[in-house]
Amino acid sequence: MAFKVPRTKLGSQGLEVSKQGFGCMGMSAFYGPPKPEEEMIDLIRQVVACGVTFLDTSDLYGPFTNEILLGKALKGIRHQVQLATKFGISFQDGKVTVRGDPAYVRACCEASLKRLDVDCIDLYYIHRVDTTVPIEVTIGEMKKLVEEGKIKYIGLSEACASTIRRAHAVHPITAVEVEWSLWTRDLEKDIVPTCRELGIGIVAYSPLGRGFLSAGAKLLESLSETDYRKLGQPRYEIENLQKNEKLFIALCQLATKKECTPGQLALAWLQHQGDGVVPIPGTTKLKNFKENVGSLQVELTSQEIQEIEELFHVDAAAGGRYYESDNTTYINSETPPLSSWKC
Template sequence: MACKVPRTKLGSQGLEVSKQGLGCMGMSAFYGPPKPEEEMIHLIRQVFSCGVTFLDTSDLYGPFTNEILLGKALKGIRQQVQLATKFGISFEDGKVKIRGDPDYVRACCEASLKRLDVDCIDLYYIHLVDATVPIEVTIGEMKKLVEEGKIKYIGLSNASASTIRRAHAVHPVTAVQIEWSLWTRDFEKDIIPTCRELGIGIVAYSPLGRGFLSAGAKLLETLSETDYRKVGQPRYQNENLQKNEKLFIALCQLATKKECTPGQLALAWLHNQGDDVVPIPGTTKLQNFEENLGSLQVKLTSEEIEEIEAVFHVDAAAGGRYDESDNSCITSETPPLSSWSS
């Protein structure tokens, strides 16, 4: 597939990426068994050949195996790729642990560099904010990693507006990664305006609603029994699923009018939110990747955007993004710097 993917500035610190990226999580974790390594390496190479150079992973995915996969896939093309990874979430004794203390920050970065087999990480995110450590302390250690040449740019994921401001005051934040899609719009009130005020780029993960905005309820028929969406996603369960399927049917009708697929329309809506927005849809299939890339050709008028948003208003989706046990640490606040003693 020969194509030219436009590029865009992500944030105001100099990072330039492809206008659409690739989320690599599902290749190794959460969405059923890990996919065959050679197939995923081949897919990443094809994605690169199409002009998508912004690749997203995390030490959590696997854990660790997704970074190893990317390290192998990037042999020979590393300098032409913008590589993003994350730290901050670990599993200890079977329980999720959120950490942002300096020793942990540094140890995670060193370990990711080895797994990725690179000298420098382009964009390094805090995956979840540690509510016990002042954000200034975590960012302070990341700033040292920038000065040492181990990372180029700093990012935040799932952070509150006040945390973003505090972090940005210590070292410029290049990008904030949020779950943003037609059925997840709750960050539009404060997070996105804060990013735009500070010149921070916005990376949208799960821009297709974890696949629902591409396939609707029938997606569940294709998922393995261990797929996180099938066992732990409130929006895919029972009455919520029935209500959300009505949204998907409406999206299909709008897409038919526009002569594109529902997934392309959902991604096009995000692309039309501004040049500072970069969606990173994930996939393990070339066909799906090519369909997603086609969204860049879908141009929407203001009237069409209004029509879409009339269906997918801020509270349209039934069910939460996560169940209550997973949701407690999202956009957590951190204690004041004055409370910290190392």
């Protein structure tokens, strides 16, 4: 690929990554059956060869198998990659458990290092915030991991603005990972300004609305019966889907004017949100990856950005991100005060 993927500083702590990252979750979990290992290893290596070097995984994906896959794929090219993984969520007896106590933090890190077969994790996230443990306690243990050379930088995922501030006071936070796309913009009120103020980078997961902003309603036709998007997404319910499809059609019309695909336009909008904003679209197909990277060449004027944002205003999407029963307690979470903690 002749086009050179640009680089950006992610936060103000020194981490530099590709302007677009790569989410690896769908290779192993949630989006139907796991994909063939050798094919996915080959895809990851092609992604890195193309200049997208910021790779995102978690111990949750599989669980564990996605980290093992990444470990195999990075043999011989580890030095080219900025590797991010997460801890904090587990499934037990069909229920979600979120933990951030020190012993669990350390055990998860040691296990991820082993599965990834690396000496150090570049960016280590709290995947979800434990609402029973003060964030200062969790970050305190992660700070020790930095001091021991097991991780380089610390990140948060789905934390509210006050939690971000409290965490940053214990140890500088490099990045906050959040769901951010044209149809998920509520974070722009508090979380984005807080990150800007503190010099924290923003990593946007599901930047294509879990595929909807690339394919629209027809996406559902290609999904397996075990795909999470078919089983548990309010925005894909029939009534909501019909409303959201109208948004997608309008996005397609704007993309036609720009001579790009709707997915590229959606990614380009995010990539025009300022320095240190890095979307991490995921795919299992090289064709889709090349389309996503092509978005980095789509230039938008301030007028075009305004037009897109007027269409996809904060309340434009029909349906919530998750059902209320899906442990939404852990979305943009707060934790108890440090004074409540008893070792």
